[in-house]
Amino acid sequence: MIGKLKVFNSLTRQKEEFKPLTPPHVGMYVCGPTVYSNVHLGNVRTFLSFDVVNRYLRFLGYKVRYVRNITDVGHLSDTGEDKISKKAKLDQLEPMEIVQMYANDFHDVMTLFNAIPPDIEPSAIGHLMEQVEMTKKLIINGYAYESNGSVYFDVEKYHKENDNSYGILSGRKIEDLLSETRDLDGGGDKRSPLDFALWKKAAPEHIMRWKTEWSDGFPGWHLECSVMSTKYLGEEFDIHGGGMDLKFPHHECEIAQNAGSHGHGGAKYWLHTNMLTVNGQKMSKSLGNSFLPRELMSGEHELLERGYSPMTIRFFMMQSHYASTLDFSNDALEAARKGYIRLANGMRLMQEMEWQQDDGKLNEKQVEQIGKMLDNLYHAMNDDFNTALTIGHLFNIVKKINSLHTGQLKFGEVGEELFQRMKETFLGFAEDVLGLKVEADVDYKSLIDTILGEYKDAKFNRDFDRVDKLRAELKAEGIVVKDMKEKIEWAFEE
RNA sequence: GGCGCUAUGGCCGAGCGGCUAGGCAGAGGUCUGCAAAACCUUUUACAGCGGUUCGAAUCCGCUUAGCGCCUCCA
Structure with missing residues (x-):
């Protein structure tokens, strides 16, 4: 290796030498898409950025375990509805059909861009049990409370008992947050506007719901990443990535959940990609x-x-x-x-x-x-x-x-x-x-047409040696020339 | 309002105390049947005003313009 790898760690706001916890292994978790619609180019930029991170680490000889989730439940829209079920209702499809459709699209797109797939691609619904477990643990540890069928994370209590560490990643001060919070979606069940949902009781019309001791409901958005990164990479792992816009509150909450449930904040290095404008x-x-x-x-x-x-x-x-x-x-x-x-x-x-x-x-x-x-x-x-x-x-x-x-x-x-x-x-x-490859940006059909033009000329000139040669060369490529009465055609050799 | 980020030549975009970034576009040349490619040379810079320094796109302050997060977002 020539020189040392340095990464800008959002957590410390500094460029640091990259030292994996257990070399040569590197654990990397990246927040994947919520599959309620097609990924757009901005999303793609983030995933391609981490594709390069993954590629370079491997190039340097690290054994990377790259985990990137698919969010298929728990992510709410501004109206408070689950994004997936909202779309499912709109299209009159099963939520899982929506999930499948857009996950497929996402994979197709990433393949087109020559991105290496993650080693594990867990989904939130696939880890409901684990999410329920972590919620229970947070309740036992005193950082979460049940309220009217929902369970919320007690931000202020966590903050006080853990070195005032809520805001450690995003640089936010809890007092500022408190004085400026706008209270949306009738969060009357919360003790504080800063608290966020670990488990949410489902409204009657909500389709995606599961039974737990607290209510018929669904998990909060931030929880899945804590659960899945811990499960596959451990309580402490090397890199956590995502778009800048996830830094707060999503990643901040993830750290709080991790630390609140098992005492470790999760990742050592946090990498954030900037926006496409x-x-x-x-x-x-x-x-x-x-x-x-x-x-x-x-x-x-x-x-x-x-x-x-x-x-x-x-x-x-x-x-x-x-x-x-x-x-x-x-x-x-x-x-x-x-x-x-x-x-x-x-x-x-x-x-x-x-x-x-x-x-x-x-x-x-x-x-x-x-x-x-x-x-x-x-x-x-x-x-x-x-x-x-x-x-x-x-x-x-x-x-x-x-x-x-x-x-x-x-x-x-x-x-x-x-x-x-x-x-x-x-x-x-x-x-x-960099994952670049030479693409054949050539229209093979017009190339064949050009050669067939030659073929036709040769035939017209009764240059049969040349005719035979061209036909043989095309045949070698799996293309058969068909001399029709009025024109010359080609087809793939059967 | 709070927190943070950015301003680089015609365009994009690195650099972040002294050393040619690079690409696209422009100009001249070499090569060439023509064309293209390629190669060589070359013109336009560091938002403004102060300060620190032997030396500043690069550090500090102010001003201006713009953006992001704080509410779903990669």
Whole structure:
């Protein structure tokens, strides 16, 4: 390994050296989507950011257990209804149909963007028992109380008895919160407006409900992440990630639940990704400015001039740091598209390029320069996963690749050993770490048509050797040419 | 109102005390049957006003503009 990995820890608000609790193992939990609708690009950005974190840790040799949940219950909308059941009612479907539909969509989208799936993808409903258990434990420990069939977390009591630690993550002061809370959804059952639900009694019309000793109800949103991270990663684990907007109250409450039930706050390092913006404003479903991945790819959106491929979008996102906001615009996307083509061409050349001895003599200056460029890739990623800088360094290497390709730089000047290292490192960072791949952005149908045009000309000229050759070459690719009376057709070989 | 963040060249976007970021766009050149690509060179910067320092996009203060969280949100 070259240098040390440093991460910006939201908990301490500092960049810290990353030291796993039990190396070489790393436990990472990321808050996944609530599957009540299609994921939008903002969601995608967060998951792609953590995809790179996961990839880089593995690249460095860590054995990562990556857990990312699916929220299928407990997440309430502003009207106080469960998001899933609300959508189910609207579409006249079973809540689980909604869950399945959008979870499938989410997975499809992440696959398109070449994200590595998590090792465990637990769902909230699948862990109801555990949630009930944790709620009981919190009651026993005195940090939760039952009120009218619901169970709430006693924030102030927890705060007093645990070093005033409510607000430790988000930097909020409990007094400020108290003086400014707005009391929504008739929380008359709560002792304090700061308290949050662990278990909620279901209204009669509520479809998703389970029987417990407290009531027919459903679990609170914050609880699932505490339960599932603890179950699969332990009471203490390495990394917890999520979008900035989850920092408060969601993650703050998670810490409180963890500490309240077993004495440990959960993760050692908290990583938060920043928002994707459109014209300077946060992309969100509620603001109505969100883009669906599909819209971006097809270009069917009023703000878009054309469609962009998944890798172009991935590249575009990697060009900024995960903790900075990233603004979406046609110009930025178009620049990314061209930039990505340049990088992809470099990747393609590098994949195919093999060492060859030529008349070049080892050039100290080149060797040093290239060696430094390769080290820089590590330095950039080690610095809190700086993918933007990494890409900058990759482009510098692309110049060298192109020069080798055109012969402006001789292989001999680089030397075999460095060349092999260059190939391995360059492709390692581009493909394995950043998760970029060369996409065949070529319309194979028009390619076939071009070849068939040749075929037709050759036939017209009675150049049957050429005709036979073209037909054989296409057949080798699994395509049969069919000479019809009026035209020439093709089909996949059966 | 509280807490926090950001302002970099035509566009995007790194850097966060001295060392060419990078991409896109623009200009010139090399190469080339043409075109493209590639390579080389090059023009536009650090919101404003003060301060700290031998030296500041980079640290501190103020001003201005914008954003986020505080309420569902990745």
